[in-house]
Amino acid sequence: MTTLTEAQGTQPVVSKGPTSTWVRVLQYSGVRLITLFVTIVIAVYLTIMIANMGGHVDNIMRSEIRERVAVQVVNNPANRNLDAAARNKLVLDRIALEEKRLGLDQPLAIRNFRYLSNALTLQLGRAINMSSDSGSKTVRLIILERLPATLLLMGTANLILFFSAIFFALSLSRNYGSLWDKAVIAFSPTSSAPAWFYGIFLILIFAAVLKILPFGGMIDAPPPRNSVEYALSVLKHLILPASALILGSLFLSIYNWRTFFLIYSSEDYVEMAKAKGLPARDIERRYILRPTLPTIITNFALLLIGLWTGAIITETVFLWPGLGRTYFRAIGFYDVPVIVGLSIIYAYLLAMTVFLLDFVYALVDPRVKIGGNRGTA
C-alpha cells in the first residue's frame, strides 16, 4: 500500500495573509490542472496506440470486412445473375463503403488523433463489433448498461473491505501482541493471491461440493418477476464474488492499517493524552484517527476510482456482467472504441480525484496549505 505514505509529502507552511493565499491556490490549481491534463493526453494516446497495436488491429479488421462482404455478396440471391467482374466491383465498393464507415480509409496517425480528441471530449462514439444487450452499438450505452453490475459488486466488496479493515485494525492496534493480532500477521501473506484465486476455491466449496450457491452469473435464469425475489437472487449470486474480492486482500489491509495506526499511536502526544487519563475512545478519535484522516481519505478515494475499473479476472471467473468483463471482451473483439472509452473515463476519474485530494487534505488537516512548500514531492 504505497498510498499510505503519500499524504506525508505535504508539509506545514507559515501563512502569509489572505490575498497571497488566493493567488497561491489559483496558481497552484492552474499548474496542477495543466500537468494532469497533459498526463491524461499522453496516457490516453498511448492506450490508443496500444489498442491499435500500431495498425495491426486495422489489418485484422480489414480482412474481416473483406471476408464478410464477399460472403454477403455471394450469398445474396439478387446478385446471382451478375457476371464476375460486376460482382467483383460490387464487393470492392461495399468494402470501401464499410471501411469508410469504420474510418479505416484514413491514415492511422490521423485516426489516432481523432480518437484522442473524441475521447478527451468524451464523445465515445460507436463500438466496432460489440453491442449492448438492448442492441445498441453506442459505447456510452454499452458502458452504462454494465456499470450498475460492477458498482454493485465492487461497491459491496470494497466498502465492506475498507471499513472492516479499519475497524479491525483499530481494535488490533489497541491491544497489539494479542492472539488475534498475531493471527492477522500470520495470515497477511495469504493476500499475495489475487481475488479470482480465492474465487476458484469458493466456487469449489460452495457451488460444486455443497451446492448451496450458484457457480456464477448475476441472476437466476429465468429472472424472477417479483422484485423482492429478484433482489434475493442477485444477492445470492453476489455472495461468492464479493467474498472472493474481500478475502483476497482482507488480511493484508488489516495488517497495513494496523501497522499504520500503531506508528501514529506511539507519537508523544498520544502518550501525553494517555497520561492525562483520557478515555481510550477519545484518544482514538482525536489523537489517532484525526491525524491519519488524509491517508484514510486518500485510500477511500482510490477505492472509489477502483470501483470503476471493475475486476477483470474475478468478473470473468464468476461470469459477472460488469465492466471488467466488458473490458476483457472488448479486447477480444479488437473493439478499440470500447477500450478507449473505458480507459478515458478511468483516467479522468483518477486525475479528478488526485486534484481534489489536495483540497480535501487542506480541509481536514490544518497543517496543510494548498500549493505551499510541498518539499520535494
Next chain:
Amino acid sequence: MNALRRSYREILKYPSAIIGLVIILALMGVAAYALITIPYEEAVRLWRSGDDVWYANPQYAPPAWTNYFTPKKLPASFALNTADAEEEEAVTKEVILGDQNTSRTNITYTFDYDYDEFPQEISLFFRTTYDVKQPFVSVLLITPDGREVRVGDFGVNRRQTYRLSQDAKLQRRLGGLPPMQGLFTNPDSPSSAPIKGTYQLVVNGVSFEQDSSIDAEMALYGQVYGWAGTDHLRRDLGVALLYGAPIALAFGLLAALGTSVLTMIIAAVGAWYGGWVDELIQRITEVNLVLPFLAILIMVGTFYSRSIWTILGVTILLSIFTGAIKGYRAIFLQVKESPYIEAARAYGASNTRVIFQYLIPRMIPLLIPGLVSAVPAFVFLEASLAVLGLGDPSLPTWGKLINDAWVNAALYKGYYYWILQPAVLLMITGLGFAMLGFALDRVFNPRLRGI
C-alpha cells in the same frame, strides 16, 4: 557487511521466514529436477502432443493418491509393452519358430489387481510386421480364481487397437455382462466388486511369414492415474505440475528482480541529477499510473504475442514507473545530502561512481524485502493471464492447467484434482515468498521494529 549478516541472523528468529525459505528451496529443487529430467523441448513436445503420445492413459483420471481418502480403492492405470519386455518382469514374450516359415509368439502380461472397482477398459495395441498374410492372435484372460476366459480370436493389421469392452462377441460369451464386469468377476455369480489377485492376459499369436513379428502393448484404463491424474486430452498432469515450477519461479523472480533493480537505478539517477531528468521520470511515472496495467497486458497478449518472454518484458516495463519509484526517490534525496556522498564528490568521484557505488548499495537492505515480496504478485500475474486464456501457447504452466480445467468445466463435472493441484502449488509458491518477504520487511524496515 556486518550489519547485513546480523540482519540475516535476525531473520532466522522468525518462524515464518524459515518456512518461507524452506518452501522456496524446495520449489527450486523441484524446478531443477524438472529441468534435468524433462528438457525444455521435450516438455513442450509432450504437452503439445495428443493421442499419439498419451493414447495409453485414461481421460479425466484423478491422481492415485486420492485412493488414500476414499473407502473404495479405485484401479490405477498402467501400460505394459512387449517392446520393453526385457526390463519389465510383468511382460514375457517368447517366439517359437515352426515349420514353413510360421512362428508362434506367446505374450503374457501379469498384473496384480487389488482394487474395489472395475477398470474402465483394457486395450491391446498391436504392432505387427508382415508382407501379405496378416498374423492371427487369440487372447485369453487367466483370473485369480483359476478361470481361463477366451477373450477373442482375430487377425491383426500392422497397427491395430483391440478394445475389450467394445467387443460385442465377448459380451455375448460373458452372458451379456459388460466385458469388464464379466472378466473381473465370475459370470456365473456376478458381484459388484472385482475378484482381487493376480491376473494374466495371454496373447497367443501365429504369424505365417519369415520376418513377420507381433508386438503388443496392453493398457489398463483404470479410474486413477499416476501422481497427478490426467486431463481431457489424456495428458499426464504431472508433466505440467512439475514443469510449472521452473516457469513460475523464472517469471516471478525475473520480473521482481528486473522491476526492483531498474526502479532503484532510475530513482537514483533521477535523485542524483535532479532537474529535467528528475522531472521527466516524475512525469513518466504519472502517465504510467493512469495507464491500465492489466488491460495493456491483455492487449499485448491478444494482439501481439502470448510468448511468456514478451509478457515478462512488458510487465517489467510497466512496473518500473510506479509508486515505488517515488518512495525510493524520497530516500535517495535524503541520502544524497549525507556527508559521505559529499566526501566522495570532494575527491572527484564520477556521477556513475556515486550512483552505483555510493547511493545504490545503501538501499540494498530496502531492495531485498521489496524484491522478495514482489515475487508472488508476478507469479500470480502469469497465472491470471493464463486463466484468461493468454498463457504461453507452448509451455505447460500451472495457470494453463487452471485455464484448461476451467474451460472444460472441471468444477462443474467434479474433476476437482485438475484445478486443486495447480492452485495449491501456486498458493504454496506465493505463500513461501510472501512469508519470507514479510519477515525481511520487519527486519530491514526500522519503522516496523517492535511492532
